[in-house]
Amino acid sequence: MATAEEADRPADSDGVGADSADTNRETDTRTNTGAQTDPETETETETETDPKTGTTTADDRYTRKQCVLITGCSSGIGRATALAFLQRDWQVVATARNTDDIAELAEAGCTTLELDVTDPEQVARAVEQTVEIGGAIDCLVNNAGYAQTGPLEDVSTADLHRQFDVNVYGPHRLTRAALPHMRAQGEGRIINVSSVVGRISVPGMGSYAGSKHALEAMTDSLRAEVEGFDIQVTLIEPGPVQTNFSERLDEELPEDERTPAYETLYELLDEAELIGSGAGGPFASEPKDVAAAILDAASTPEPPARYPVGPIAQYGVYARFLPDRLRDAAYGLIQRLV
Template sequence: MEDKTVLITGASSGIGRATAETFEAEGWTVYATARDTDDIEGLAEAGCVTQELDVTEPEHVEAAVERVIEDVGRLDCLVNNAGYAQFGPLEDVPTDRVHDQFDVNVYGPHRLIREALPHMREQGEGTIVNVSSVAGRVATPGMGVYNGSKFALEGLTDALRGEVDDYGVDAVLIEPGPVDTNFDERADEELENGTERSGAYDSIYAFYEEGQTFGGTSALSVPPTDVAETILEAACSPDPDPRYPVGQLAKYSSFLRFVPDRLRDGAYRLVKKLA
C-alpha cells in the first residue's frame, strides 16, 4: 500500500486519530487533518502529513484536496470522519444549532466528496468512506438532530454509491455503536449549551446527563482502533460492503429498523420509565 494515499478529516482524536495511525502503519501516505494542527502534531511526528481543515470552510476543503493532488498526484481514499453530536429534544434545540450540526456532519462530507470525486473518476478508482453511526439507522428520543444528520449522510452515501459505480469508485458507510473516545464530552457540552430548555423533557435530559450516550467507556463500547481497522478493510477491499456496523450493539441495533414502529415506541416509553 506504499503508493496509496488517504485524506482523513477529524484526526485530532478518537476514531480519526486511530485511523490515521492505522493507515500509516500499513504504509499508506496519510494526510491527517483537523481544525487545529496543534492537536495533530503527534501524527506529524509519526510520519503523517498534517494540515488544517475545518470542514465547514470551503476554502479549507479545496486546499486540502489540492495539496494531496499536487504532492502525490492521486487520492485513493477519502475518510469523512469529522463530526459531533447535538443532543436534546427537538423543541429545545434552536434552528441555528440544527444548521451547525448539518454543516459539520452532512455539508462537510458533501464538500469533500465534490472536491475528491473528479480526481477519483479521472484515475478510475477510489473509495469514499463516510463515518456514520448506528444513530443513522435507528432514531431515539433526545437525539433527533444528530439522528437527522446521520440519516442524511446515509441517504447521500446510498445515492452516491450508484452514481459513481461506473467510474470504479466505491462509497462506504461505517456505522459504529458506542466507542471509547471523548465523543460524549462534546455531546454533553452541546446538550448543556446548545439547547433552550422548555422544562417539558426533564426525563430525557436526565437520561443523557447520567452518561447514557453513544460515547464514553461502557461494556458495550469498542476501542477506536476497531473502527479504524474496519475503515482500512473497506479502503483495501476491491469490492467493499455498502455498510460496516462496528461493535455488537451496532450490529444488533440495525435490526431494530425492522421492528414495527409502535413496538419500538413502546420500548422507548419503558426505557424512560426505568431510567
C-alpha cells in the same frame, strides 16, 4: 455516540466542484510523464498526468504509496484511523481545524493540514494539496463530525443548521472536490463515517440522527452514481464508541438551556454510560475497532456497502424492522426505568 471533530463556522451555500468538462475535445487530454518500472514484473509502465486535475493516472500505483485524506483527526476515530493507515504504509494526509491538535500525528509520519469542513476554500485547497503530496487521492475518509444532543424543542434552528453543515455538507463538499481526481485516476474510495443512528433514531438524538440519515441516503445514491468509474463508496456505522459523552452533552446544551419537561430524557442521556455509550461502557467499541473497519473498506477489492461496528450497531440494524409502536413503547419503558 462517537464524535470526531466539531466545526464552528456557519454554513456556506457554495459547494466545491470540478471544472466543467471541455465538450469540444474528443481526444485524451492527459499528458505522458514518462515510463516507470513495475517492481513486481520489472516491466516499464507509462504514467500520465491529467492537466486539469494534476492527478497521476494509469499504473503509477506500483511506484508510489497509496494516498488517503482523512478529516477530523484531532481525536478518537480520526486519530486511530490515521495511525492505522500509516501502519499499512499509506501516505496519510491527516486534517483538523487546528494543526496543533494533530502534532503527534505529524511526528508519527503523517502529513497534517488545517481543514474546517465548513469552509469551501479550505476544502478545495486540502484536496489539491493531497494530490500534490501523494500524486493522487486514492481514498477519502469523511470522518469529521459531532453530535448535537438534546430533545428537538431545545435545539435551536441555528444549532441544527450547524449540525448539518458539518455532518452532511462537509462530506458533500469534500466528495465533490475529490471525484474529478478519482475519475482521472480510474479508481478511488470514498468512506463516510456515519452511525447506527443513521439507521434508527432515538429520543434525544434527533438532530444528530437526522444528519446521519441524510448522510446515509446521499451515500447510497453516490455509490450507484460512481460505480461505473470504479469508485467504491462505503458507509461506516459505529455504535457507541468510548468517549466522554456526558461532558459533550453539557457543552452542547448547558443546564440553563434545558426545558424542565424533558428532565427524564436528560437523565437518560447523562446516564448513557451505563448502557455502553461512554468511556468504559460495557458495549462501547474502541476507536481502533472503527479504524479497522475503515481500513478494510479502503483495502478490500469489493467492500460491502455498510460496516456496522460494535454489538449495539449490529442490534440497531435489526431494531429498525420492528413496528414503530413497539419501538416507541420500548423507548418509553427505558425512560420510566431511569
